[in-house]
Amino acid sequence: MSQQEYLVKLQMLEQQAGQFEEQLRLIEQQVRELNSLKGNVGKLELSKNEDMFSEIGKGIYVKGKLNNTQMLVDVGNKILVPKNFNEIKIIIDSQIGKFQEVRDEISKKVEEINGEVDKLIEDLQNPKKKAEENKPLNKEGKKVKK
Numbered sequence: 001m002s003q004q005e006y007l008v009k010l011q012m013l014e015q016q017a018g019q020f021e022e023q024l025r026l027i028e029q030q031v032r033e034l035n036s037l038k039g040n041v042g043k044l045e046l047s048k049n050e051d052m053f054s055e056i057g058k059g060i061y062v063k064g065k066l067n068n069t070q071m072l073v074d075v076g077n078k079i080l081v082p083k084n085f086n087e088i089k090i091i092i093d094s095q096i097g098k099f100q101e102v103r104d105e106i107s108k109k110v111e112e113i114n115g116e117v118d119k120l121i122e123d124l125q126n127p128k129k130k131a132e133e134n135k136p137l138n139k140e141g142k143k144v145k146k
Contacts, residue, residue: 038092045085
């Protein structure tokens with residue numbers, strides 16, 4: 001492989017690693033938001049019959065009291081299903097678990113890419129060693145001298 005080909009492959013691998021790292025940052029952000037939501041659900045559960053403000057959108061709040069232990073959860077296509085506090089926490093934990101699984105898969109891919117990059121860099125730094133490894137073997141299994 002020529003030095004130019006090594007550099008092109010290195011750039012491609014670095015670009016892939018960058019994309020995976022961006023995905024990891026987004027996943028971490030989602031996990032933080034879900035953990036915050038879980039904490040807020042816990043606080044809401046403890047504040048029954050107390051005055052509170054609920055955001056209805058774009059910084060607009062309405063004052064109210066929570067007098068019911070069930071909330072509506074969007075399960076897709078604007079279908080709302082009643083859930084209690086514990087069920088909501090279970091849903092949040094499930095979502096966090098799925099994000100963590102994806103994060104682990106992406107982390108493994110990044111490690112694999114980093115290993116490939118390290119190998120390419122080593123090959124670039126030691127071209128004689130690479131040429132020696134690629135020499136054909138004779139009948140006795142020894143490298144053929146050129």
